[in-house]
Amino acid sequence: MNYAEQLQESMEEFKNFADNLKKGVENLASADEIKLGQTEKELVYEDGKRKLYRYKARADKVCPVPTLIVYAMVNRYTMLDLQPNRSMIRNLLDQGQDVYLIDWGYADRMDRYLTMDDLINGFMDDCIAHICQQHQLDAINLLGVCQGGTFSTIYAALHPEKVQNLITMVAPIDFETDDSLLFVWSKQMDVDLMIDAYGVVPGDLMNQSYQMLQPLTLTVQKYVNMVDLMADADKLADFLRMESWIFDSPDQPGEVLRQNAKDLFKENKLVKGEFELGGQKVDLKNISMPVLCIYADYDTLVPPISSKKLLEYVGTKDKQELSFPVGHVGMFVSGKTQATLAPRIAEWVSQRV
Amino acid sequence: MQDFFKQQADWLKTWQDQQEKLTKQYANWGEELTQGFQGATRQKMPTNFEELLKTQQDLFEQFSNFGATLQKNIQQAWGDKLPTDLLKQFNFTLLQEFYKSWLGNMKFPGGLQNPFMAGQNWADPSSFLNNFMQTEHPFFSTFSNRNLHEEMQKLFGILQGSAFGGGDLYSQLFTTYQGFFNQLTNTAGQQGFDKLLEGFNNWKEQMDNYLLAPQVGINRETSQDCSKAISLSLDYMQAFANMSKLLEETARKAGNRFQAKLVERSLNNEPPIKFSDFCSLWTQENEAVFLDVFGSKEFATTQGEFAAAGLRLKIQLNSLAEKVLDQTPIALKRDVDLAAKEIMQLKRDLRKSRKQQEQLAAEAKAAQDAVAASEQRFEKLEAALTKVQDLTEKAEQSGKAPTTRRTKSAEKAPTKRATSAKSPKTTSRTKKPAGTPAE
Known part of the structure; x- marks a missing residue:
């Protein structure tokens, strides 16, 4: 390519860039409010900020055993229901699952002393009791996502009689690995100081450490790329929805974070059989129900090895792993993954109810 | 709101017209320049060169204005619809830096260096990256001196406005202390930090002579608290300097790698012609170096110490502020925490009873x-x-x-x-x- 052609190409690109920006600003000005989590649901139980929702069935034949989804506290559950064509929840409903979901809400200063025990043996247990009572069942299916997967695993080990099937998705279980920068950094962070200084640790601070995992891609390149899609109103709306989710990070109750950081990230007590909750030791061997462990091959937040190690420690013989060639967030937004994820879960569950 | 959108549309139309005009003009000058080179000796300066430069400069200014206005308008149009932290990310001023660099790196025929924005192009990528990581990148700016500095300013406001004993001594102390942190904001490089730390240490020793001298009455405890805050500040400055040096070194390595890649691509006749290619290359090459360092034990330890030093200082400053406010009827964080603890226990008891x-x-x-x-x-x-x-x-x-x-x-x-x-x-x-x- 000679100089004149190079210049021509550059100028052409610059003109397109300018055109995209212009259309993008018009699209931004006329776009509607960004809405996430639009699948129809009903509030069925609550305790202060924490709520239990039941989603409206979307299939004629519904699974007799409901599934409770437990999401992480560090982000909002809306990732599972970002928009109608990117919704794991909607897909599960279409597959005939009866879906319940825990919304942890937004912690504030009054949650300074909230503990993992309050959340797992408290609210989670109350929700499960409520669902069991409503359906006249002794046990239900539990689907834990990310940190919610860790919570669900702990719950299943403590109350195996109340869990019919356990599904974990991109859940950190074994924290020994150095495959994630978060795992490496957290071992050197003085979490006690952080909690003494903040009480309730700002969600933004947590979020910023996630951005550090790809410091320039997530803070610069992403917004350069945004210009290319700004001209397309739908793509721009998708982008903004995702951004809204990313920056919607609830603050973290100090005591929950303390136990999470010290007992799990630093001392890896769960797989060592040393983790305690409410005065009880959590023994993963108690997990006697069927387990499905789902993880993402290119997960930089929760390395695959951390998730799939669960299967080495559980007591059940009916255990299976399922992986997808995506990253942590890609698990929920990749069209290809979404097309197969919910059907695979539904199929696995239906064989065990 | 309708007026606002009309204003936007008018502004965009004018901008686009002007942009098209300039782009065409620029392309024409470029073609003429190329023809001039082909017909003349390679080193001869074409007659229209100054005009080309002017057009290039106009283009850049046009682009810069666009970035700034776009940022302002997005803030205005979306301020009430999107989270504040998301809006902060729409940093279009960064785009103009890239654009400037991209234009600056374009090769002219005959090996002639593009004289556009002489001395201001991507000459020092490390300083840009270092500055970006410390002041623009949200994680570092949270712990950075800027953020802490704001907190201290608030604290000084409280302390100076209170009935804090000690009169002039404390007033002078706060002013000098604040001055050191102002300097920290603008310090870079090993020598700069060493000098600042030496100055702060000398001042700390002088202050300790006053603060830790035998005293009686209410000032004794306050003096000791202030002395502790100064000691923790010194630790923090040291940790900040260590973190800065590591980032600066990483930014330099990253910049070198990027420039080497640019040269390599040019030699292979594959220069990043497009703006988007240029940005991708920049991100890819720089990030590879950063991630390599971020994954090291050295970085994890330095970051841990930096965060810990900042948190210790924050705790001490909070405690100082609470001591002052203790004399007022204002509810303090610890009061709220105490209430929260009791309420939480009552909730647990209630649940147990239920x-x-x-x-x-x-x-x-x-x-x-x-x-x-x-x-x-x-x-x-x-x-x-x-x-x-x-x-x-x-x-x-x-x-x-x-x-x-x-x-x-x-x-x-x-x-x-x-x-x-x-x-x-x-x-x-x-x-x-x-x-x-x-x-």
């Missing part, structure tokens, strides 16, 4: 069910007994019943009757509310 109540209710229900079942059984037995008695009586009357059987029935009947007669009374007592007189 669970116990549920269990008792379940047990009571089970007992009630058992009583009801017993009653039913008694009623059935009673009915059966009555039937037997009736039959016996009928048999007696008819004189057909055998003597032995009649005797047995006659012996047992009164006992059974007595028992069954008591049952309903017992049941009715249990069912009645407390305080109801027994029948």
